[in-house]
Amino acid sequence: MSPTELDTQAPPFAEPHVADQTADVALIVNGRALRLVIDPRVTLLDALREHLQLTGTKKGCDHGQCGACTVHVGGRRVLSCLTLAAAAQGQSITTIEGLAESDRLHPMQQAFIDCDGFQCGYCTAGQIMSAVALLQEPCGPDDDDVRESMSGNICRCGAYPGIVAAVQAVRGRRR
Amino acid sequence: MDPFRFVAAADEHAARAAASAGARYLAGGTTLVDLMKLHVERPRTVVDINALPLTEIAETPGGGVRVGALVRNSDMAHHPLIRARFPLLSQALLAGASPQIRNMATTGGNLLQRTRCYYFRDTSAACNKREPGSGCSALDGCNRIHAVLGTSDHCIATHPSDMCVALAALDAFVLLSGPRGSRVVPLVEFHLMPGDHPERETAIEPGELITAVDVPPLGFATRSAYVKVRDRASYAFALASAAVALDLRGGEIRDARIALGGVATKPWRAREAERTLVGRPPDAASFRAAADAALAGARPRAHNGFKIELAKRTIVRALTRAGAMA
Numbered sequence: 069m070s071p072t073e074l075d076t077q078a079p080p081f082a083e084p085h086v087a088d089q090t091a092d093v094a095l096i097v098n099g100r101a102l103r104l105v106i107d108p109r110v111t112l113l114d115a116l117r118e119h120l121q122l123t124g125t126k127k128g129c130d131h132g133q134c135g136a137c138t139v140h141v142g143g144r145r146v147l148s149c150l151t152l153a154a155a156a157q158g159q160s161i162t163t164i165e166g167l168a169e170s171d172r173l174h175p176m177q178q179a180f181i182d183c184d185g186f187q188c189g190y191c192t193a194g195q196i197m198s199a200v201a202l203l204q205e206p207c208g209p210d211d212d213d214v215r216e217s218m219s220g221n222i223c224r225c226g227a228y229p230g231i232v233a234a235v236q237a238v239r240g241r242r243r
Numbered sequence: 244m245d246p247f248r249f250v251a252a253a254d255e256h257a258a259r260a261a262a263s264a265g266a267r268y269l270a271g272g273t274t275l276v277d278l279m280k281l282h283v284e285r286p287r288t289v290v291d292i293n294a295l296p297l298t299e300i301a302e303t304p305g306g307g308v309r310v311g312a313l314v315r316n317s318d319m320a321h322h323p324l325i326r327a328r329f330p331l332l333s334q335a336l337l338a339g340a341s342p343q344i345r346n347m348a349t350t351g352g353n354l355l356q357r358t359r360c361y362y363f364r365d366t367s368a369a370c371n372k373r374e375p376g377s378g379c380s381a382l383d384g385c386n387r388i389h390a391v392l393g394t395s396d397h398c399i400a401t402h403p404s405d406m407c408v409a410l411a412a413l414d415a416f417v418l419l420s421g422p423r424g425s426r427v428v429p430l431v432e433f434h435l436m437p438g439d440h441p442e443r444e445t446a447i448e449p450g451e452l453i454t455a456v457d458v459p460p461l462g463f464a465t466r467s468a469y470v471k472v473r474d475r476a477s478y479a480f481a482l483a484s485a486a487v488a489l490d491l492r493g494g495e496i497r498d499a500r501i502a503l504g505g506v507a508t509k510p511w512r513a514r515e516a517e518r519t520l521v522g523r524p525p526d527a528a529s530f531r532a533a534a535d536a537a538l539a540g541a542r543p544r545a546h547n548g549f550k551i552e553l554a555k556r557t558i559v560r561a562l563t564r565a566g567a568m569a
Contacts, residue, residue, distance in 0.1 A: 198343065
């Protein structure tokens with residue numbers, strides 16, 4: 069069940085495979101085309117962590133209540149714990165590992181460091197994936213607008229003031 | 244999760260063909276996958292319908308809007324037609340869940356959301372909705388979040404949706420496609436009260452697929468509001484919510500729409516409350532009278548009596564907000 073680089077001879081996204089107990093799933097993860105043959109019960113979160121060894125995405129509640137597992141699917145932020153990997157067939161996935169360009173951090177990653185946007189760090193990957201997506205969404209200019217738009221990401225350390233500051237810094241609303 | 248067969252349906256015909264007994268359609272998955280992890284939902288087959296072409300939002304003759312069943316909640320909330328014509332619907336959608344979940348959750352899936360009753364979600368508890376005839380642990384259990392309207396001796400679970408409350412106020416219709424053709428069900432008749440059969444939640448028949456929701460034209464819906472009260476400021480289910488619209492002319496209320504969430508077993512249209520407003524001025528006394536009428540039939544349990552006054556104040560606040568609009 070280990071991932072394989074997609075065979076370039078094969079059609080990149082064939083008709084979804086239907087079988088009783090396995091799903092043949094093609095994904096593009098952080099720009100890499102991959103193929104997984106997995107139990108259809110595997111969530112996108114578990115596919116990333118357990119099958120692709122991309123452990124930057126975190127499992128918090130595993131029930132859509134904390135946001136730690138936030139990734140981008142097709143450029144939009146979603147919860148990977150409530151997404152079946154098989155239902156992400158053919159989709160382009162971005163995780164926290166895919167944000168930086170070689171050694172250059174994404175501006176949001178840098179802002180979280182500069183603004184003290186985390187303490188223990190467990191929620192941080194989800195926070196940053198949410199914050200990066202927020203930049204492309206309709207969101208008002210004020211701190212309260214950012215708080216509302218970031219409400220799907222819980223931080224038990226309570227780093228919220230730093231998180232809001234980081235998002236506003238990247239949006240040019242604060243220095 | 245219990246094992247299941249996964250089928251990705253390429254079109255509506257394939258979806259319905261794969262939807263044999265014990266199957267579930269998968270759209271956003273935000274309810275279904277969660278409940279499958281809890282073993283509350285145990286489908287033998289999961290039919291992925293995300294490839295179906297049900298993602299359009301289109302204007303209908305006369306100024307209404309048709310929303311495809313697979314339109315994501317965030318896309319509906321931010322759509323110019325919804326924002327301009329039905330602000331209460333946009334507000335209700337944005338009051339629900341989180342941005343991530345709204346990017347996943349669909350129109351059709353939101354209609355079929357299951358209750359957040361603790362006992363429904365816990366397979367070790369008695370629940371007539373999950374296991375007909377097993378009893379109801381909520382009746383004499385922790386029932387702070389439960390319903391005060393539309394309850395029965397067998398179930399007091401609230402309907403969790405925000406979107407459906409706005410759609411109830413707007414007299415929306417649910418479009419269904421099934422083995423025997425297509426049909427249209429008024430949203431206020433789509434969800435069923437628990438009665439003696441809490442396991443029957445909607446008018447949907449086996450094999451039927453929700454294809455769209457029609458929101459008919461309503462000129463005065465531009466003067467509308469959705470107010471939601473919850474235990475925290477965001478990302479929580481409603482303790483009480485109100486979707487209202489006011490037709491205000493010459494300092495008098497000509498027509499009104501009021502629907503409630505968080506307090507009832509289904510998206511709750513408060514028609515008596517609407518009638519009390521007609522012909523009256525849009526002031527605090529009128530709004531309070533309407534709120535009293537809306538909750539007249541409320542039946543509290545041990546821990547949810549506070550919801551009656553909370554719901555009344557929520558209605559008053561929503562009406563006040565709508566009344567103050569330019």
